[in-house]
Amino acid sequence: MQDMHDGLGSSLRMALWSVEHGHCDEDALADVLKSCIDDLKLAIDSMEPVQSDLLLLLATWRFRLDRHLEDTGITLRWEVADVPLLNWLSPKCALHILRILQEAFTNIIKHAQATEIRLSTSVQGDQVVVSIADNGRGFVLEQAGKQGGKGLSNQQFRAKVIGAEVTWNSSAAGTIFCLRLPIQAHWESVE
Template sequence: MRLRPFTVDVLLALGQVALLALVGPEASAVGWSELDLRGYGIALLVIAPTMFRSKAPLLVCLVTYGIWTVYVLAGYWPVATSFGPMICLYTVALQRQTRTTGVCAALLSAIWVLGSLLEDDPTSVPTVVTQAVGVNALVWRMGYLARRSTEFARRTRAEQQERARHAVVEERGRIARELHDVVAHHMSVISVQAGLAKFVFDSDAETARTALGTISGTSTEALEEMRRMLRVLRAQDDDGEVPDAPMPGLARIGDMTDRVRAGGVPVEFRVTGTPRPIAPGVELCAYRVVQEALTNVLKHARQASATVELHYRRDYIEVSVTDNGEGVIPDRVRSPGGHGLIGMRERAKLYGGSISIGPRSVGGFAVRLTLPTSARAAPPGDDTTE
């Protein structure tokens, strides 16, 4: 249970009273006037303000110093009530700037030395002066270090909160891109097939049934991917839950091209090199880039044909999607409010790859992605737009 500051201050004040009751009777034994009723009364006045040190540290410090000066000038033993002024100095050093706390430390040392000058034994003055300076400097230093530690902890918490806010923003962006990748491609295929089914519904029942079958399969796959992503988002860090369905990868690019081909766009899929296991994140990156590129073909170049090529190299893979559509449609290069092309570049950058996106010199459009499959490999090329 954490105590409130005022409760702590009251407990410290009671501790000072107990110390006064233990040490006060020893004053005469060390050569000071015996504490009488007046002395105990002034001592309690020295202690009383410290109960409010957390609320007004500087004011309480100055009031305590003033009453302690009266106590010392009255000829009473300063040590019996020195704990309160030192607590006040520590509190000021903890909450105020260095210049203010330095003045308070100097005042306390001066009062301490004043008490030594009132002693009958002048030979003890150098020792008392050394103690006054040394002890008060130590108290001041402890308060200063505690303040610096508190400020550092506060800055650290603020930085952690800022990093957490950035992480939330980045995660929202990642989710938005993932939703775009999952939904946009499948909805484009469904839209094309629905239009085809409607157009041939009365004249070509077989084609309409095929189109409806494609719509059914595509929508089922879209729902499975969305459920998988939602399971990932809902999974807790410590529950060990993992999605049932595997992340889409290179092996499913063929299925994707079949769907696009069923949507009316001729697509050729070629693989060169020897297929081999690749990190799931790299496979997902390549799959999503191909998905986005084919979605753009469906949206903007339906009359074109497309080619998807996957090349397995020694330390990296290359994936390209090209089409022979005529002209350059501005929306394919810059889509306001969209996440497609931005998502491609960010995915490639995340996995240390490079990507080029833009029109081809011979006509049409091309997306070329290079991703390293080895930590030692640095794939050629830069992240550019042709």
């Protein structure tokens, strides 16, 4: 609930203030409302029972993602392989995962000028890895955090909360983002 309050509630309050004070045009308001709707859908999706199944969580998210990507002209290549169940995958953890992945896609759509995104899953040692690769223009990680955005640091924070890691490997040929999830929890479940 705190996550919805901070994200959705904050966005709606700011939009209302902007409208009340004449600082928001129709296009900007439409963008805020679309973002709020997406945020609400993401929160609802995270509450769906997934029985520790990351692939089921990803499939639910893909259903919403496909429609959004159609509007951008970006092709999604879905290369998801079987991975073990994650017994620690509570609704709260699921929401963190979805928000991390949503931020990765948002960054690609807004900044990368990509025409293709490839999402894949694999098992590497004691981790399940979700990789998102694009064919965009890449970025310099050290500079990205200095431009005022909080997306990358939010991804790192959310990953840490669930005992995961995020990494970026970026070049002029595109970026590979990896979310590394532990197969076994090494902490108390996040509820």
